[in-house]
Amino acid sequence: MARRRFSVTRFPGFAPIALTAFVLLYAPIIIIVIYSFNASDSVALWGGFSLKWYVAAWGNEAVQDATLRSLVIASVAACVSTIVATMAAIATTRRSRFRGQTFIYVMINQPLMVPEIVTAVALLIFFAAIRVATGYQGLGYLILAHSAFCIPFAYLPIRARLEGMDLSLETAAADLYATPWMTFRRITLPLLAPGIAAGAMLAFVISLDTVVITEFIKSAGQDTLPTYMLGQLRRAITPEVNAIATALLALTVLLLTAFFLLTRRRG
Amino acid sequence: MDDQPAIRIADARKLYGSGEAAVRALDGVSLDILNGEFFTLLGPSGCGKTTLLRLIAGFETPTEGRIHIAGADVSDDPPNRRPVNTVFQSYALFPHMSVRRNIAFGLEMLGRQRGEIAETVERMIALVQLSDMAERTPTQLSGGQQQRVALARALAPKPKVLLLDEPLSALDLKLRKEMQLELKRLQHETGITFVFVTHDQEEALTMSDRIGVMRGGRLLQVGSPREIYNHPADRFVADFIGETNFLSARVEAEAVVLQNGARVPLASTRTPGSMVTLAVRPEQVQLRPDGPIAATVRQVVYSGTDTHCYAALSDGTQIVARLQNPPSGEVGLQAGEAIRIGFAEDAVQMLDD
Numbered sequence: 001m002a003r004r005r006f007s008v009t010r011f012p013g014f015a016p017i018a019l020t021a022f023v024l025l026y027a028p029i030i031i032i033v034i035y036s037f038n039a040s041d042s043v044a045l046w047g048g049f050s051l052k053w054y055v056a057a058w059g060n061e062a063v064q065d066a067t068l069r070s071l072v073i074a075s076v077a078a079c080v081s082t083i084v085a086t087m088a089a090i091a092t093t094r095r096s097r098f099r100g101q102t103f104i105y106v107m108i109n110q111p112l113m114v115p116e117i118v119t120a121v122a123l124l125i126f127f128a129a130i131r132v133a134t135g136y137q138g139l140g141y142l143i144l145a146h147s148a149f150c151i152p153f154a155y156l157p158i159r160a161r162l163e164g165m166d167l168s169l170e171t172a173a174a175d176l177y178a179t180p181w182m183t184f185r186r187i188t189l190p191l192l193a194p195g196i197a198a199g200a201m202l203a204f205v206i207s208l209d210t211v212v213i214t215e216f217i218k219s220a221g222q223d224t225l226p227t228y229m230l231g232q233l234r235r236a237i238t239p240e241v242n243a244i245a246t247a248l249l250a251l252t253v254l255l256l257t258a259f260f261l262l263t264r265r266r267g
Numbered sequence: 268m269d270d271q272p273a274i275r276i277a278d279a280r281k282l283y284g285s286g287e288a289a290v291r292a293l294d295g296v297s298l299d300i301l302n303g304e305f306f307t308l309l310g311p312s313g314c315g316k317t318t319l320l321r322l323i324a325g326f327e328t329p330t331e332g333r334i335h336i337a338g339a340d341v342s343d344d345p346p347n348r349r350p351v352n353t354v355f356q357s358y359a360l361f362p363h364m365s366v367r368r369n370i371a372f373g374l375e376m377l378g379r380q381r382g383e384i385a386e387t388v389e390r391m392i393a394l395v396q397l398s399d400m401a402e403r404t405p406t407q408l409s410g411g412q413q414q415r416v417a418l419a420r421a422l423a424p425k426p427k428v429l430l431l432d433e434p435l436s437a438l439d440l441k442l443r444k445e446m447q448l449e450l451k452r453l454q455h456e457t458g459i460t461f462v463f464v465t466h467d468q469e470e471a472l473t474m475s476d477r478i479g480v481m482r483g484g485r486l487l488q489v490g491s492p493r494e495i496y497n498h499p500a501d502r503f504v505a506d507f508i509g510e511t512n513f514l515s516a517r518v519e520a521e522a523v524v525l526q527n528g529a530r531v532p533l534a535s536t537r538t539p540g541s542m543v544t545l546a547v548r549p550e551q552v553q554l555r556p557d558g559p560i561a562a563t564v565r566q567v568v569y570s571g572t573d574t575h576c577y578a579a580l581s582d583g584t585q586i587v588a589r590l591q592n593p594p595s596g597e598v599g600l601q602a603g604e605a606i607r608i609g610f611a612e613d614a615v616q617m618l619d620d
Contacts, residue, residue, distance in 0.1 A: 175421075182376060
């Protein structure tokens with residue numbers, strides 16, 4: 001190994017470019033976090049440290065309502081999309097390569113390729129037709145849309161985990177008299193569990209953060225946390241939004257850290 | 268009463284793909300493997316030996332032909348309904364289970380009683396000498412230990428036949444020799460029929476009761492190690508199993524004539540004038556003054572127990588003689604020396620061209 005590895009860090013100007021990128025990425029977020037503790041009523045002037053905006057947000061019924069709705073939608077969407085993604089991942093990886101495999105991958109990952117706004121408009125029109133036909137106005141539309149949208153996000157970590165699992169394990173189980181169901185329950189599922197958990201977590205976070213689709217298809221009074229914040233920003237901007245954003249950020253970082261820990265552990 | 272063969276394979280064919288591009292992994296194999304025997308499928312990679320094993324296990328279905336295990340046609344049964352167990356080349360141990368749980372798996376799937384499972388598992392752990400490791404997971408074991416777990420797991424349900432897919436190929440030489448003896452011991456103690464797949468001819472010769480030599484999806488020869496080694500059916504088998512000298516010759520009455528004109532007395536039932544290949548093992552080549560073949564020594568290589576003498580006939584044909592070393596270790600040959608070569612009549616295999 002005498003040959004020195006090619007390294008981009010040796011390029012001239014690497015450090016300043018990297019530093020600028022990091023500042024651009026994180027400075028706005030750091031500012032929103034700092035200003036969420038602002039005692040002043042203004043979003044631009046610093047008036048000392050205070051938790052009053054958190055207290056205000058916590059006590060705000062509209063925020064409570066939107067938070068609860070967000071959590072319900074994200075939980076159900078995470079469950080549904082993870083189940084579908086698990087089945088899809090098993091079907092696409094637990095076998096030898098087949099014709100059209102890449103095509104199937106593309107089909108499953110459709111929400112990653114199609115611009116979100118296109119999906120949102122399409123769903124708006126599609127659901128409008130159903131609304132007219134059935135008269136149903138409930139949360140089902142949002143749950144359905146989020147579930148579908150989250151499938152590829154749940155699919156990717158599950159598939160990655162399955163591809164790291166030797167197919168001969170299932171062959172060995174079948175050889176040792178396990179029926180296909182027992183093979184799944186005793187071998188595939190336990191080994192896949194970290195991948196499934198990671199997929200569910202990612203799906204949950206994605207659902208929690210989705211704005212565009214929700215904004216298009218929600219009925220009146222069906223605000224989720226992100227669409228509520230969007231609505232607030234259109235009126236008078238209060239630092240309360242900063243507090244909500246920071247809380248949402250904290251939850252997302254927490255879940256993504258758990259996701260990272262789950263996918264990192266192999267074996 | 269057990270005169271049924273353990274396995275009967277009737278004209279098995281396996282094609283991958285279709286039409287012109289189809290690969291014939293198995294091209295009409297018929298074979299009986301007897302009860303309690305150590306049978307080895309031997310051949311170079313891609314010869315179809317692993318495909319045949321997977322067909323017996325049920326991981327693949329034959330394109331044509333039937334497979335019987337202990338008298339029952341299992342051709343349409345999935346792997347979990349066949350009374351055979353496999354030791355995989357990669358071992359395929361369940362990484363999330365302890366050694367004990369791995370070994371118990373087959374018995375649990377068969378729905379055996381708790382007490383019986385516990386008892387069998389303990390017996391198996393003792394049999395493969397892993398008593399101290401029973402609670403470890405596979406990743407905490409060495410390659411040789413994992414191998415033993417794989418064996419114990421496959422033996423625990425007491426299969427009619429144990430299938431072994433190149434199980435020793437991942438082990439280093441010393442461990443491999445140990446495991447060869449271990450496998451023979453286990454087979455002897457359990458009385459189970461073993462079907463062993465390998466590309467290592469030495470392994471096949473030392474371990475097997477019978478060997479089936481395969482090439483290109485066909486079974487070329489089936490026989491005991493002695494038969495295969497001493498009476499290879501064709502040039503490929505002779506060449507694949509051990510070192511062999513090949514000499515082209517023309518048949519005459521009571522003799523054959525080599526390409527350089529040397530006349531070797533050899534009785535044959537073949538028509539005079541037909542061309543044959545003589546196959547002679549290096550250790551059967553004799554250096555003696557009355558030998559019918561003249562040759563020149565090219566190289567003398569000492570290798571501990573033996574000395575290899577590489578010689579050339581007058582037409583350039585190479586011939587190797589393996590000479591056992593005398594106590595002095597000196598066979599007294601020099602490169603460039605003229606020698607005469609002969610061999611016992613029964614040491615020569617005459618193969619059709």
